Amino acid sequence: MDWLLKGNISGFPNSYGFLPNLAANIVASVLFGIVTVIQFVAGIWTKDWWFLTAWTITGGLEFAGYIARIMSNYYPFSDPMFKMQLVCLIIAPAFMAAGLYYQLAVEVTIFGEEFSIFKPMIYTAIFTTGDVISLFVQAAGGGVASAMLNTSQGPATGGWIMVAGIAFQVLVLITFIIMFTIVNYRIFKKSNRDRWNPEFESTRQRKLFKFWIPSICISLLFLTIRSIYRIVELSEGWLGHLIRTERYFLVLDGLMILLGMAPLTVFHPGVCYGFVPINGLHYNDKKLPPAEQQDAETQYSGYNPVGSDNNSEFSEVKF
Secondary structure (H helix, E strand, O other): OHHHHOOOOOOOOOOOOOOOOHHHHHHHHHHHHHHHHHHHHHHHHHOOHHHHHHHHHHHHHHHHHHHHHHHHHHOOOOHHHHHHHHHHHHHHHHHHHHHHHHHHHHHHHHHOHHHOOOOHHHHHHHHHHHHHHHHHHHHHHHHHHHHOOOOOOOOHHHHHHHHHHHHHHHHHHHHHHHHHHHHHHHHHOOOOHHHOOHHHHHHHOOOOHHHHHHHHHHHHHHHHHHHHHHHHHHHOOOOOOOOOOHHHHHHHHHHHHHHHHOHHHHOOHHHHHOOOOOEOOOEOHHHOOHHHHHHHHHHHOOOOOOOOOOOOOOOOOOO
16 A cells, blocks of 8 residues: 555554554444344334335444444454445445435424425435435445555545535535425424414324424434534545544544434434325325315325415415
8 A cells, every 4th residue: 555655654554544443443333233223123113114224224334334443453454344444434324314304304294384395205305316416426436445545546536536425415414404494493483383284283292202303403413513524534635634543533423423313213203203194205196186186185184285375474386
């Protein structure tokens, strides 16, 4: 690895620049393993398939990444272990974000589409598409970095591709946070309970429901911190101070993702709100005949179709 010799490296002469801390990585792998099992069991139990898939993959990738770092403690010059942890821990948060994007579709359904700019699943479609794009870019960057690891050029090119992917992911995430804020402002500051979708009144009365939206906010906060850290870290290059100092990674990447997953593991969405049929996922009112469409709106929404109240402050065309 000639690229390692181009910098004045005082640390361990491997791809990390240090010997991965065995105890810290074991703790991380155990915790992510526990979170993954809980997410899988809770997802199966509540039949919240979208969140189950997204967050089980997130936890599984984090677990695999830390297992690779544990193996790197025993085999510090193993390129496959370094590459495995690199790719797994870079792309895992993209699946975490996909699970969070779906939550806005559920919230819009529970409180009423009149508070939303888009139909519920449009949010999920738009932001998950952005997430997939960032995922492919990050994976491509990780692949390039891994392939060039043992060349004289080093993984710098792949690193910049990964930075571009994460930067795009942050842009998508911040845009989602803005939309999430707008919807919640309309629900909680510009309306009252009388205007909320009555069909889901029993859902909003569930004991754990009140913890659901704050848990989403906490998850978004920690995910944003982790993503910004990764941009700064990789922008310094593979010989930078951040990437070659493990404690920064353990706190600003591993701990941030763990803290981000914790609230919606303790207060799992499926437990908080039960089953919520989403327009565009579980049914599609655009494909129904007029009479059946009205029946579907009554069954799944419990209130007049969006836009039927011309005096509604939030009545507008939904895309």
